Amino acid sequence: MAQARDRDDVSDRIAGATAAEISESVRDLVDRGELAPGDHLPSVRALAARLGVNRNTVLAAYRSLVTARIAITGGRTGTTVLGPAQNPDEGFTAGTVLRDIGSGNPDAAHLPDLAAAFAGVEPAHVLYGESVIDPALAEWATEWIAADHPRPFRLSITAGAVDAVERLLAQSLVQGDRVGLEDPCFLSSIHTARLAGYAPVAIPVDREGMTVEGLRTALESGARAIICTPRAHNPTGVGISAARAMALREVLAEHPHVLIVEDDHFSLLSTTPYSSIIAPTHHRWALVRSVSKFLGPDMRLAVTASDPVTANRLALRLSPGTMWVSHVMQRLAAGMLRDTATQNLIADSGAHYAARNRAFVALLAERGVHAQGDDGLNVWVDVQGDTAEAARRLALRGWLARSGAEFALDQDGSTSDSHLRLTVHDLDEADTQRLVEDLATAIAGVRATGEGA
Template identity: 60%
Template sequence: MDVTIDGRTAGDIAASVRALVDGGALAPGDPLPPVRTLAAQLGVNRNTVVAAYRQLAQAGAVVTRGRAGTRVAGADHLPEEGFARDTVLRDVGSGNPDPRLLPDPAAVRVPPAAPVLYGQSTLDPALATWATDHVTADCPRELRVSVTGGAVDGVERLLATTLAPGDLVALEDPCYLTSISTVRRAGYLPVPVTVDAEGMTVDGLRAALTAGARAVVCTPRAHNPTGASLSERRAAALRRVLAPHPNVLVVEDDHFSLLSRSPYRSVVGPRHARWAVVRSVSKFLGPDLRLAYVASDPETAERLAARLGPGTTWVSHLLQRTAAALLTDPATHDLLARARDRYAHRNAAFVDLLASRALAATAPDGLNVWVALPAPSSDVTARLMRRGWLARDGADFALERRVPRAPHLRLTVHDLDDDDAVRLADDLAAATRPAGRPSR
């Protein structure tokens, strides 16, 4: 590194780095000196440099990668959920719900209410009552309900109540795409915890806690991308692993709650101090409603409330009242029942189509099918593109890209008609065959 960072205080050192970035002397991706090295060069305590790097990470100017060091932040093109932009291909990797199975907000009567002003409660009473009753049925303990602008917003704010840049977070591997970007862009360090057919693994969680993870993000059911849900045996084992760590924040992202065919099984024990359950309405009321309800222990709720101030960033009461009206409407629950059956039936039918073509796939719960491949996933996705399909490479969900793992695709097929499903299954079978081998 041929540039000079100077300063005696954390603020001065951070300002020096930012000036070098602004002036072009440091470019995105360039490494910063190790903490000990820079502290020795400047003649300051290493904690001063740690504080400077923390300020830079909080400002989004640098990214901390643990043993890989600290680098100047750039345009971080992490994979994202949703439809691909500007493609003529049939997108079967979006992870979206079927819009035909989402209720129409205009079809319900939203009760009139007085305007909500600065300083008033951030919670709509009707939604708070419904959410409290709904979560208490699964979490019979003292809790408080908050409302955030969707699950991503909720998880991001919850982690920020506890963590500082550089702190370790236990994440499932493979991992939901947005959780990966949330953790990395905040400057936290993800610790992979392997997921199998019963959910987050015991050995993986134990290793993450031993490494010093200060927070855990877990999907209790309909894990994205694999569809796995925690078994009671696995949930109990995870509770035992967490018992000696009551102050580790455990966030359960129960994104598929009202659509799930699996029971809710929590990893949070009765004496665990810091916990939260996040339930978004995106999968069953629509992503554009931008709302999730969060149940948590009182201390976590207080910390979260400080980040949802009644003068700044609360969730619109108009949205909250709309959500409450939909969630208490019998027609919505009829539609949810149809959606639950539709997703399960279409996914299971596609798994059977692949099985008849000697391809293994699972879809135990959720919106997607997780397909095991006999060939590299990048090769298969490229071959599918030539046949008109845009699939989601399973490697996108890996926390550790450098670790070889079994190749997979995640496919969203519930909106395909029968003919298109057969065509996709045929094309996928052809795309996985070695070159030169004819079809049967």
């Protein structure tokens, strides 16, 4: 990071009479390189006095800069310009010689054979203006969704769950709007909210899912949308219990027009029952189910069921003249989803992930390490100490782990920075035993260091 320059040196370059004008002035200075990463912005009081505006105007401008990840507020250090965002993302880490146990990937050995599936696809040209949804996929998806939501809904097909969530928020929110996200949170949801300029509101997650008090606080703060993972929450693996879902519905009953987006990404692989927080009387809602975890990450396709208003707005962003999902991809997915062998493989894969994660958690428990892997592809390990140090110690033993701090939405109030998220379901028995021993040793070292500090 460049050496920070004094606030007085940049104060006279910032102009504007409204929050939007002040924010745009700072953004322009950053774009032109006149404000560099690490530069301090003037204090709210000083800039307001120089520009002759109310302090709340400057405060609002700075908040928009923080929301857009152009600046960061650090208490006594004031507001500082950020450098290019280095956002962690899912998947393998490039350029490492370590064994990557933080990827969050499904096991390729438990995905369907694409070559065989392609052989059953009958290609046909689809022209501009024709239906954006393949009839066979629509029929299968309607039956699938209706089993859980026996109410009127409309289907949309998007290029994966992340694409669906991004489009759903874009048709309902504007920059600066608050959106409730789980904490810890799926990385892509964090990126989607911040890159679009929404203001994320952290809703804590416990062993029964999104907390009632957290949801209530988010709604009272003005959140206009809530993104929820009903099961196989990433990174913790928890699912929303039936009792918790009903309690969350009661809170949401007073906010029927707040958009609820359920990202049921694990769906057919899940060993946890689906308990929805979407009540039959809620007006604005969407259920998103991707196929990437059980048909393969390169199958960029998700099914979204939503209320008519939300569906109409979403349809404008998936018009038959521009942005539909390839019908070849849709026919491929429909063929696999109706294939008995693929259905059996999906069921076996879900059982495989659950069994491998349970076994790993049990082995750690024998060594005094608490972890959870209720559902999903990952295990959430409680280090009870410095996860950066735990990850460093694991790296010395040949393992690349992912720190829970990457998933923290509320950096000050989250417990994520005391956890590691590990993907262990594809390890053989020998590697599993070796990782358990190395992890227990690393955590013991971290705890001993912390106790001696």
